[in-house]
Amino acid sequence: MSEYNPTLVSLNDFLNSRTKELKKLRSELNTRRGNCQLTQTLPKHLRRRTMSHDIHRVPYRMRKHIEKEMGKNPPRKSKLKSRQSRRKPNNMLKEYERRSKKHVWLETHIWHAKRMHMHRLFGYKLAYRTNEKLLRGCYKLAARSSVIYDESYYQCYECVAKQQNLITFFSKLIDNQSGINFKTIGNRLFLRGNRQGSSRIILDREKKVVCPFRFIWDYIPFDSNIEEYKNKTRKIWIWIHPACRTLLVDLINSLNTKNYISFHELENQPCRFSIIGPSSINVLQKVLWFDFEKDNEKEKEKEKEKEIIKDNAMETETETETETETETEEDSALKKRTMVWKSLKKINKPASLLEGCILSLDVINPKEFTVKRAREREQEFQFHQKNLTRIEKDKYEKLSKKIQYKWSSEFSKSKLWDKQTRKKLLNGIERTNKKIDEEASKKLFPNVRSSKAYPNQKIPVLIVQTAGSKTLGFGSGFDVIIPKGYAKQFWVALVHSGAVPIGMRERHRIETETGRRFFPDDFIEAPSFYQSATKLIVSEKESQKWEKTHKGKRVNYKKFGINSPFFPDFSSLLKSSTNHNNDNDKDTDNSNNNNSKNTNQIQTTQYTNTFNVEFVENINSLKTNIDSESFIPITITAIQKGSLKRNAHLYFPTKDESNKITKKLKFNQKWSKNDNHCLVGFITTGMFSLARGCGFAIGFIRKKDLIKNQNACKNSIVLVRNTNGAIFYPAKFEFCKN
Amino acid sequence: MVRVKFRYLLGHVRWQTTTKMNSLDISGIYHYLKNSVKLNFGEYAICRLGWTLNVKQYNPLTGLFIVRCSRSQMRQVWLSLTLLDEINSQKCAISIIHSAGTIRSCNLQAIKHTNSSLLVAKSLIQIKNEKEKYQKKKNKKKKNKKKKNKYLPNTQVKKNKSKK
Numbered sequence: 001m002s003e004y005n006p007t008l009v010s011l012n013d014f015l016n017s018r019t020k021e022l023k024k025l026r027s028e029l030n031t032r033r034g035n036c037q038l039t040q041t042l043p044k045h046l047r048r049r050t051m052s053h054d055i056h057r058v059p060y061r062m063r064k065h066i067e068k069e070m071g072k073n074p075p076r077k078s079k080l081k082s083r084q085s086r087r088k089p090n091n092m093l094k095e096y097e098r099r100s101k102k103h104v105w106l107e108t109h110i111w112h113a114k115r116m117h118m119h120r121l122f123g124y125k126l127a128y129r130t131n132e133k134l135l136r137g138c139y140k141l142a143a144r145s146s147v148i149y150d151e152s153y154y155q156c157y158e159c160v161a162k163q164q165n166l167i168t169f170f171s172k173l174i175d176n177q178s179g180i181n182f183k184t185i186g187n188r189l190f191l192r193g194n195r196q197g198s199s200r201i202i203l204d205r206e207k208k209v210v211c212p213f214r215f216i217w218d219y220i221p222f223d224s225n226i227e228e229y230k231n232k233t234r235k236i237w238i239w240i241h242p243a244c245r246t247l248l249v250d251l252i253n254s255l256n257t258k259n260y261i262s263f264h265e266l267e268n269q270p271c272r273f274s275i276i277g278p279s280s281i282n283v284l285q286k287v288l289w290f291d292f293e294k295d296n297e298k299e300k301e302k303e304k305e306k307e308i309i310k311d312n313a314m315e316t317e318t319e320t321e322t323e324t325e326t327e328t329e330e331d332s333a334l335k336k337r338t339m340v341w342k343s344l345k346k347i348n349k350p351a352s353l354l355e356g357c358i359l360s361l362d363v364i365n366p367k368e369f370t371v372k373r374a375r376e377r378e379q380e381f382q383f384h385q386k387n388l389t390r391i392e393k394d395k396y397e398k399l400s401k402k403i404q405y406k407w408s409s410e411f412s413k414s415k416l417w418d419k420q421t422r423k424k425l426l427n428g429i430e431r432t433n434k435k436i437d438e439e440a441s442k443k444l445f446p447n448v449r450s451s452k453a454y455p456n457q458k459i460p461v462l463i464v465q466t467a468g469s470k471t472l473g474f475g476s477g478f479d480v481i482i483p484k485g486y487a488k489q490f491w492v493a494l495v496h497s498g499a500v501p502i503g504m505r506e507r508h509r510i511e512t513e514t515g516r517r518f519f520p521d522d523f524i525e526a527p528s529f530y531q532s533a534t535k536l537i538v539s540e541k542e543s544q545k546w547e548k549t550h551k552g553k554r555v556n557y558k559k560f561g562i563n564s565p566f567f568p569d570f571s572s573l574l575k576s577s578t579n580h581n582n583d584n585d586k587d588t589d590n591s592n593n594n595n596s597k598n599t600n601q602i603q604t605t606q607y608t609n610t611f612n613v614e615f616v617e618n619i620n621s622l623k624t625n626i627d628s629e630s631f632i633p634i635t636i637t638a639i640q641k642g643s644l645k646r647n648a649h650l651y652f653p654t655k656d657e658s659n660k661i662t663k664k665l666k667f668n669q670k671w672s673k674n675d676n677h678c679l680v681g682f683i684t685t686g687m688f689s690l691a692r693g694c695g696f697a698i699g700f701i702r703k704k705d706l707i708k709n710q711n712a713c714k715n716s717i718v719l720v721r722n723t724n725g726a727i728f729y730p731a732k733f734e735f736c737k738n
Numbered sequence: 739m740v741r742v743k744f745r746y747l748l749g750h751v752r753w754q755t756t757t758k759m760n761s762l763d764i765s766g767i768y769h770y771l772k773n774s775v776k777l778n779f780g781e782y783a784i785c786r787l788g789w790t791l792n793v794k795q796y797n798p799l800t801g802l803f804i805v806r807c808s809r810s811q812m813r814q815v816w817l818s819l820t821l822l823d824e825i826n827s828q829k830c831a832i833s834i835i836h837s838a839g840t841i842r843s844c845n846l847q848a849i850k851h852t853n854s855s856l857l858v859a860k861s862l863i864q865i866k867n868e869k870e871k872y873q874k875k876k877n878k879k880k881k882n883k884k885k886k887n888k889y890l891p892n893t894q895v896k897k898n899k900s901k902k
Contacts, residue, residue, distance in 0.1 A: 014859060017799035018852050025845045025852075 038066050106152050107271060107487035116503050119537055122242040124153045127503040128533060138506040139513060139690045143474060146277035148499035149507050151479070152487065155245050156269050159236045161261040163191075163229050166236060169261055173251070175200040175210050185215060185236070191226055193217040194409035196356035196464050201240075203247040203526075208612045210525040211244040216358065216464075218417065222408045235417065237266070241519055243528030268422045271487040274466065275499055276477035276510060278349045282374040284478060285345065286497040287490065288363045288461060333410050337361060340411055343399040350465055351473025357407040357465045360414030362458040365486070366493035367436055374498040415460040422483055425459065429485045459486055468514050474691060475514035504533055512698060513691050515635055516738045522684045522698050524570060524611045524631060534646070534685075539566040555724060560671065565723045568647050568682035570611055573702055574629055614703065616735045619713055622706065631681065631700040633736035636718060638695030640667065642729040644686040644720050650699060651677035651719040651728070652709045658717050661730045669719075671726035677719065680705045695729070698736065744790065745812040748836040748844045749819060750851070751801040754829040762826060764793045767803060770825050774818040787811050794841065800852070804844050812837065 031041070039051045039058065048057040053075035058066055085091065089110060096105055103125050112118065116127035127150070134141075141147045159166060167186035174184060183189065183197055190197040196216050203209040218235040220226070240248055252263050275283060340359065347353065415421045461482055468475030482490050495501055511518040520528035529535070543566045546554055557565045563572065612630035616622060638644055639661065653661070654676075660667055671677075686697035697720075706713060719728040772791070775783055790808040797803070807815045819832050836847035 011859065011863070013799070015856070017797070018856055018859075021797055021800055021802070022849060022852050022856075025849050029842065029845055029849075 038062065038069055104153075106150060107485075108150055108152075108491050111488065111491065112150070112501075115501070119533070121504075121533060121536065122153065122528075122531065124242065126153060128537060129503040129505040130501070134500075134502060134506055135509060136690065138500075138502055138509060141500050142277050142510050142513075143691075144278065146275055146280040146283050146477070146499045147506075147510070148283075148491075148494055148501050149274045149276070149503075150271075150491070150501075151274050152269075152271035153242055154239045154272060155242055156266045157238045157240065157248070157263065158266050159238065159261050159263050160233060162231055163234050164231065165260055166234065169255070172255075173201050175202050188226065190215070190217055190356075191220070191229075192222070192409040193219045194358055194407050194412045195354065196358060198356075201248065203244060203251055204610075207610050208525060209244075209247060209527065209610050210613070211241065211247075211523075211528075212519055213241075214239045219413045220409055222410050239272070241528065243520055243531055244526060267419065268426055268484045270416065270422075270462075270484060271482045273480045273482070273487075273491065273494065274477060275480065275494070276466075276468075276475060277499075279374060279498065280350055280477045281344055281347065283494060283497045283499045284463065284480070285341075286371055286374045287366050287493045288361055288463075289366075289369070290361060290363050290458065333413055334362075336408075336410055339395070339399055340403065343396040343403065346397060346400040347404075349473050349476060350478055351468055351476035352404050353465050354404070354407050355465065355467040358412035359463040360412050360416070361461050361463065362415070363461050365432065365436070365459060365489060367433065367489045368440075371493045371496045373496070412462075414462055416462060416481070416483060421460065425483050426485045459483060469516075475510055475516075508533075508685070509687065512685050512687065512696070513689055515736075517633060517698055517736065518685070522633075524684075524700060525613045527610055529610075535567055538646075542566050557723065560723070560726055561673070562649070562723055564647075566647065568684060570631065570682065570700070571609060573679065573681070574611075611700075613700075615737070618735075619706070619710060619716075622703070622710075628703075630703045632703055632706065633698065633700055634681075634718075634733040635736050636683070636686075636695075636697045636699055636720065636731045636733045637689075637692060638720070638729055638731045639717075640730060642695055642720075642727075643688040644683060644695040644697040644729065644731065645722045645724070646683060646686050648683040648686060648697070648699075648720050648722045649679060650681040650683065650701060651721065652680055652705065652713070653677070653717055653719050653730070657719075658715050661717055662715055667728075667730050669728045671721060671728065678705060680718070683720070695731070697731075701733075742790070743809045743839065744806050745809050746794070746838050746841050746844045747805045747807070747812070747816060747819070747834050748838075748847055748851075749803050749805065749832055749834045751803065751825075752831045752833070753801075760798050762796075762798055764796050766826065767796060767805075768793045770822060771805070771815075771818065774822050775814065778818050778821060779814050783811065783814055787815070791815070802848055802851075804841060 039047065039062075042059070042062070046059060051057045055063055055066065055070070086095075092110065096109075102123070103120050104123060105125055106112075109118075109125060112127040116130050118125050119128045121128075138147060161169075167184075170185045183199060185197065185199070187197065189195055193216065196214055198212060198214045200210050200212050203211055216237045220229060249263075252261075256263060337359065341361065459482070461480060464479040464481065466477050466479055468477070480490070480494075508518045508521060517523060520526060520532040521534045523529060546566075555565075557563075563569065612628065614630045614632055616632055636644060636650075657667070657669065681699055681701040683697045683699035686695070686699075688694070689696035701718075716733055718731050718733045720731050721728055768791070771793070772784065775787070775791075787807060790806065790811070792806045793803060794806055795802075795804045805815065805819070816834055816837070819834060822832050823829060835851055836844060838844050838847070
């Protein structure tokens with residue numbers, strides 16, 4: 001060791017290096033820091049909670065050092081009030097306006113957010129399902145009482161032009177083969193504005209994008225001639241789903257180069273609620289109240305006098321008409337509407353009215369009175385109990401029968417079509433709400449029905465009838481169109497009167513029970529198929545759950561030969577060859593790469609793909625153009641037991657199997673790797689239908705396979721295989737008409 | 739969960755020659771350390787050390803360094819350090835001054851060590867200064883001998899500062 005002692009030492013170097021080292025060591029010792037912030041080096045009795053974003057809480061001597069650190073990650077500057085004031089409902093709405101660029105809130109959002117699960121769909125925040133379990137219970141409610149759903153996310157567009165120009169413009173766009181219930185915009189049923197129509201628009205011919213929509217014409221008086229109005233300017237209101245909104249706007253702007261038509265979004269869009277069920281009339285009559293008693297006081301007096309004089313004589317309608325004085329058009333229209341409104345009590349179901357008929361009413365704000373709960377069979381009871389004269393009762397009974405096959409346009413005249421009325425109503429909300437609250441606080445018995453309070457302030461409301469299934473009228477109801485700003489008051493009143501609120505999942509269920517397709521979950525011919533709730537919410541949850549579970553405890557989709565277990569993959573059907581054996585080989589080859597990630601990749605790259613859909617009445621009316629690949633929508637009902645589930649595979653049976661099924665023999669067949677059945681289609685929505693008492697589903701079949709197996713399809717039997725297992729369920733199919 | 743505990747070893751490198759080894763890095767010391775552990779204790783010891791072996795600090799001017807190792811393998815690392823002869827084909831000697839559980843206490847000991855070495859230097863400087871003083875004094879005495887003949891006649895004893 002002594003050998004390695006240096007013989008010479010330069011003092012300068014020695015001293016300089018040591019002094020530097022000493023300085024460094026001492027500075028390090030003074031600062032007690034590891035991986036911690038400067039504020040954490042303080043002793044515990046000097047630390048404060050808000051030091052991280054408030055410099056004034058830091059001791060003075062450390063402020064400069066900490067400012068440098070904060071300069072790298074500056075804290076958020078929040079000019080906020082106390083937390084309590086921030087969370088009041090008025091301030092919540094203002095905060096929403098900041099955030100509303102991406103996802104829009106409906107007017108009834110806060111009410112829904114407390115009671116339902118909200119999801120982001122189509123650029124809106126919508127209620128997907130209730131907090132309660134209502135999947136099976138909503139059928140009972142829709143069949144016996146009433147159910148309410150907020151549909152105000154449908155966008156409304158206005159077209160203004162001459163009548164002829166409008167008809168020719170839209171005749172190019174409309175899909176000619178939109179089912180059996182094909183009606184153009186120019187049909188006489190709709191031109192007077194007394195009924196609502198629905199059909200389908202072709203948004204893109206190359207990609208074959210088709211989308212359904214609803215429309216209403218402007219008002220024309222009953223007596224006038226339609227041909228006089230050919231060259232007069234008229235309006236149409238169109239309601240379309242927000243997923244197809246941009247495509248519509250682009251299409252019409254591209255075609256409207258010469259300003260043929262003025263097409264724009266409605267300012268101050270009205271809200272739209274859909275009430276379904278037989279007691280929807282009852283519910284509406286409790287909420288939509290206007291003082292028709294006051295208007296008809298004179299008539300009542302007259303009729304009472306007549307009864308005293310002519311007790312037994314029969315009176316006709318003509319006598320009453322001749323005795324009326326000269327009245328303005330508005331008063332006469334008012335009278336007719338009140339008559340219709342009263343006569344509606346006699347009608348049991350909304351399905352007995354004409355499809356799409358429109359009623360307009362001027363109604364008092366429901367905030368002024370408490371709403372009583374509506375019972376199911378109450379309407380007839382009330383009708384007989386009230387102090388109505390015999391003459392009135394006869395009138396209403398006759399009217400109620402007349403309405404069911406004839407609906408005049410005078411019932412649909414309303415002030416909602418005016419821009420200025422809508423503006424006034426919006427601007428005057430806050431004042432009216434204040435007044436109502438002030439007056440109610442002064443009264444002894446607040447919220448008693450008193451039409452004298454605000455006779456001037458009447459809200460125009462449109463009621464539109466919606467059709468249900470054709471067999472029993474299940475799913476029929478009314479759509480209520482309310483001006484902007486009053487949605488919350490009407491909603492709360494309707495809920496208090498007995499209509500049960502539901503979300504999108506339950507609405508979807510009710511639509512499939514009627515046998516119709518629900519947009520966008522069942523519409524392959526629009527790109528919104530991949531933005532629907534089933535894709536974004538349901539299938540994602542299922543796939544995540546499947547990935548989490550252990551391999552030995554989850555379904556082995558590879559073994560069953562299913563490539564896309566969580567979402568139907570129609571593009572794979574188009575790619576497969578005509579040879580059936582090769583199809584099975586391809587499935588097994590692809591099953592090696594059976595991960596949910598791969599399926600998601602396929603779908604995301606082809607999310608703009610849409611598939612051609614054709615409607616068919618009979619097998620005999622099938623066109624034999626095999627070159628055009630298209631799908632046909634069908635409704636499937638199970639023959640034997642078994643519930644048909646979403647994303648199940650469809651196969652055609654062989655002759656022997658179909659014979660077995662028709663003879664009602666036991667059919668037990670299982671799938672194996674060397675199966676000869678050919679894949680034909682998929683199911684998009686499936687469930688156990690409570691209306692029918694068996695499994696029910698809506699799906700799509702490829703047209704090619706139908707044409708080939710035409711002989712086998714005479715019995716219209718199809719085999720269904722759920723993704724869960726390898727069992728085939730026999731089922732009957734029919735062609736869908738919507 | 740039980741904590742992983744380390745030991746930090748303060749060491750001092752002395753070179754045979756006075757050439758400045760500025761090219762030596764932390765990674766160089768680590769490399770030679772590992773080889774010496776392998777030589778003396780085998781691969782089993784290296785695997786037991788694993789990721790815990792690390793050279794934290796090294797000052798090429800003074801030769802002080804700090805090495806980290808796990809608590810159970812401290813003695814082996816200590817031994818292998820002392821048995822290190824050559825680094826970069828230059829002979830050297832390593833002596834370990836202090837072992838501790840934290841770097842902070844190692845730094846304290848380093849301060850003490852440098853202070854002690856500085857005291858030595860200080861004492862050397864004092865000796866030097868004293869020597870110089872003594873020599874100065876000697877020179878002064880020689881000069882002052884000429885000045886002492888006061889009583890000689892007709893001698894200009896007064897100061898001839900202007901000439902100087």
